[in-house]
Amino acid sequence: MNIDSWHIVMRMESPKDSPCDPIAPPDLPHSLHAFRRMPKTDPQDMEYSYTYRGGFWNYFSMGMDAQVSYAFHSQRKLHPEKFKNQLSNQKTYLKLACTQGWFCASLFHPMSR
Incomplete structure (x- = not known):
């Protein structure tokens, strides 16, 4: 069955002069969870960033x-x-x-x- 579903990986950056603490799990939306940091070898890795990922399903309903x-x-x-x-x-x-x-x-x- 084809379903409209998609997954995202989101990277959040913090200013260099502030600590980069990840968002605590209770503060994250149900659809996102903390993921491991990007490997140091990844060209998109930044010192002040954390990665989150989530899955979404498009569901439309009426009545x-x-x-x-x-x-x-x-x-x-x-x-x-x-x-x-x-x-x-x-x-x-x-x-x-x-x-x-x-x-x-x-x-x-x-x-x-």
Whole structure:
């Protein structure tokens, strides 16, 4: 299956007169993580730079599916410690889809009890 995905490598430079501390992992976006410095033999290596890399997937959604995706994203931002496992993430997404979707939403609605 073809999917619109891409990966980036980003190099951040700091001024020569300030320390070059890498961004701490909690301050990085979910899509980026710290990567090893460039090898000294690399012509693009600079003394005051750190490298980060990340993967991105282009996902476009409308309507109810967008609502579920946004709810999942919001929960992940609020409680990142609960979203460390892919299978657990899929279960959470399924639960949100069922409670907000057409199929099982009526089972969870207060009027259906």
